[in-house]
Amino acid sequence: MDTILILDDEKSIVDLLSVVFHKEGYEVKTWPETADIFDFLTDEDFDLLLTDIRMPRTNGMDILEFMIRRKPEVPVVMMTAYGTIKQAVAALKAGAFDYIMKPFDVDELKIVAANALEKRRLKQENVQLKKELEEKNSFGPLVGKSKMMKEVYNLIEKVAGTDSTVIILGESGTGKELAARSIHTLSRRREQTFISINCAALPESLLESELFGHVKGSFTGAVGDKKGVFEAAQKGTLFLDEVAEMSLLTQVKLFRALQERKIRRVGGAEEIPFDVRIIAATNQDLKKRIEEGKFREELFYRLNVISFEMPALRKKTEDIPILVSQFLQKYCHRMNKKMKRMTPDVIGHLESYAWPGNVRELENVIERIVAIEDRETITAACLPPEIVAPREPAEESFVLMPDFDLEAHIAEVTKKYILEARRLSGGNLKKAASILGLSYRSLRYLIEKHDLKGLKENLVNGEASIPPRTA
Missing domain, CATH: 1.10.8.60 (Helicase, Ruva Protein; domain 3)
Structure with missing residues (x-):
C-alpha cells in the first residue's frame, strides 16, 4: 500500500484529502505540528508528498529543496491558493512533480497523485532491473557455476576494488581476457577505456611503438606522432596478453614504465606520465622462463602483485x-x-x-x-x-633390463596415475576415484599402500579432498 504524506496548515484541507485518499486505498499520514518539520520528513517513510507552499511555520519551497536533497526518489506535489504561473514554473524547475492551484478538483488531484506514484514505481523498477542486469553481467561472458569458477568470481570482485597490477595465468583458451574485462567492468575505471594488446602478435620493433607510441621521423614509416596504448588507455585499463612472449629488451622498457609510471615514445625525449591499471596474462610458467633467462625477474615481481589462474576446462x-x-x-x-x-x-x-x-x-x-x-x-x-573416439596413445616400446622389478614398476605407475587424477579432479578425492575407475574405498587403500604423503594425511583427518599440488 502506497503512503501519502499531507502537509497543510488548513485542517479542513487535511481532513478532506485524508478521507479522499483513504477511500482510494492509500495510507495517509499528516504532520503533527508539534514536531520539527524537517526531522519529521527525515524519520517518516512515505511514497508521495502533498505540501502547501505557504504555511505559518515553514515554506513549501524550502520543503521541496529539502526533499530533492534528502529523498529525491519521493515525488512532491505543490498546492497553493496564492500561486502564480511564475511560481509554478519555479517549483517545477526546482524538481516538483506537479503544481496544483486551490481550490482544486478532487478528481484531478487523484489523477495527479496516481501519476506521481506510478512514476515512482517505474523508477524503482528501473533501478532494480539495472541492479539485476549489472549483477548478471558483471562478469561479462564468463560462464560457470563450478567451485573453481566461483573462486575466480570471488577473486575478481576483490581485485576489482583495487588498482593493483594483476597477472592472470592459465592455458590458452581458458578466458583470461574475459577475466581481465570483468575486472575492468567492476572497477572504478569502468567508464574509461579497456585496451587489449597481444604481445605475441607483433615483432619487437612494432610492439614497442604500439606500447609507447612514437614521434614523427623516429623510423621509416613514422610519418607523424602516434600515441601508444599506455596513453590511449589513460584513466582506464591496459591488458597485456601473452606478456611472456616479449623480447628481453622490451621487458626492460616495460619494467621501467611500470616502475616510474611514465613512458617515452620511440624516438622521443619527453617523459609522459600515465594513470592506467595494468592487467597481464600468460599461458607460460614465468618462473621457468626466468630460470631459462627468457623473462626478467624484476618484471615478474612488478607484474605479480596479485595473480590467479583461470582453470582448464x-x-x-x-x-x-x-x-x-x-x-x-x-x-x-x-x-x-x-x-x-x-x-x-x-x-x-x-x-x-x-x-x-x-x-x-x-x-x-x-x-x-x-x-x-x-x-x-x-x-x-x-x-x-x-x-x-579419442585417439589412443601409441604403444611404448620398452626393454626388460636384468634388474627389472615388475612390482616396483606397477607401484610407480599407480602413484603417477593417482597424482594425475588428483590434478584433473582439482583436489576432490571422490572425483579422483571416479576418474581412475575405482571406488572411493579402493583409492583410499592405494593411497595408504603407497604411502602418498599429503593424500594420506587427508585420509587420517577424514577429509575428502586432496591438497592442491604446489608448483
Whole structure:
C-alpha cells in the first residue's frame, strides 16, 4: 500500500484529502505540528508528498529543496491558493512533480497523485532491473557455476576494488581476457577505456611503438606522432596478453614504465606520465622462463602483485552443459537458425574429452555444429571424431633390463596415475576415484599402500579432498 504524506496548515484541507485518499486505498499520514518539520520528513517513510507552499511555520519551497536533497526518489506535489504561473514554473524547475492551484478538483488531484506514484514505481523498477542486469553481467561472458569458477568470481570482485597490477595465468583458451574485462567492468575505471594488446602478435620493433607510441621521423614509416596504448588507455585499463612472449629488451622498457609510471615514445625525449591499471596474462610458467633467462625477474615481481589462474576446462567439466547452452543460443541467433538441443550422450562425450584448447575449442565445436547441421537435435554423429573416439596413445616400446622389478614398476605407475587424477579432479578425492575407475574405498587403500604423503594425511583427518599440488 502506497503512503501519502499531507502537509497543510488548513485542517479542513487535511481532513478532506485524508478521507479522499483513504477511500482510494492509500495510507495517509499528516504532520503533527508539534514536531520539527524537517526531522519529521527525515524519520517518516512515505511514497508521495502533498505540501502547501505557504504555511505559518515553514515554506513549501524550502520543503521541496529539502526533499530533492534528502529523498529525491519521493515525488512532491505543490498546492497553493496564492500561486502564480511564475511560481509554478519555479517549483517545477526546482524538481516538483506537479503544481496544483486551490481550490482544486478532487478528481484531478487523484489523477495527479496516481501519476506521481506510478512514476515512482517505474523508477524503482528501473533501478532494480539495472541492479539485476549489472549483477548478471558483471562478469561479462564468463560462464560457470563450478567451485573453481566461483573462486575466480570471488577473486575478481576483490581485485576489482583495487588498482593493483594483476597477472592472470592459465592455458590458452581458458578466458583470461574475459577475466581481465570483468575486472575492468567492476572497477572504478569502468567508464574509461579497456585496451587489449597481444604481445605475441607483433615483432619487437612494432610492439614497442604500439606500447609507447612514437614521434614523427623516429623510423621509416613514422610519418607523424602516434600515441601508444599506455596513453590511449589513460584513466582506464591496459591488458597485456601473452606478456611472456616479449623480447628481453622490451621487458626492460616495460619494467621501467611500470616502475616510474611514465613512458617515452620511440624516438622521443619527453617523459609522459600515465594513470592506467595494468592487467597481464600468460599461458607460460614465468618462473621457468626466468630460470631459462627468457623473462626478467624484476618484471615478474612488478607484474605479480596479485595473480590467479583461470582453470582448464577439463578441471571444471560440470560447467560444460552451461557453456554449450550459451554457445548454442549465441550461434543459433547469429545464424538465424532454430534453437538446437543435444542428446544426453553428446554432453557425455563433451564432458569426457580432454579439451586441449579449452573453452575456445568448445566454442569452435559448437559454432561448427550450428553452421553445418540442419537437424534440430544434435547427436554424437554430429561431433568431430576426436571427441567421440579419442585417439589412443601409441604403444611404448620398452626393454626388460636384468634388474627389472615388475612390482616396483606397477607401484610407480599407480602413484603417477593417482597424482594425475588428483590434478584433473582439482583436489576432490571422490572425483579422483571416479576418474581412475575405482571406488572411493579402493583409492583410499592405494593411497595408504603407497604411502602418498599429503593424500594420506587427508585420509587420517577424514577429509575428502586432496591438497592442491604446489608448483
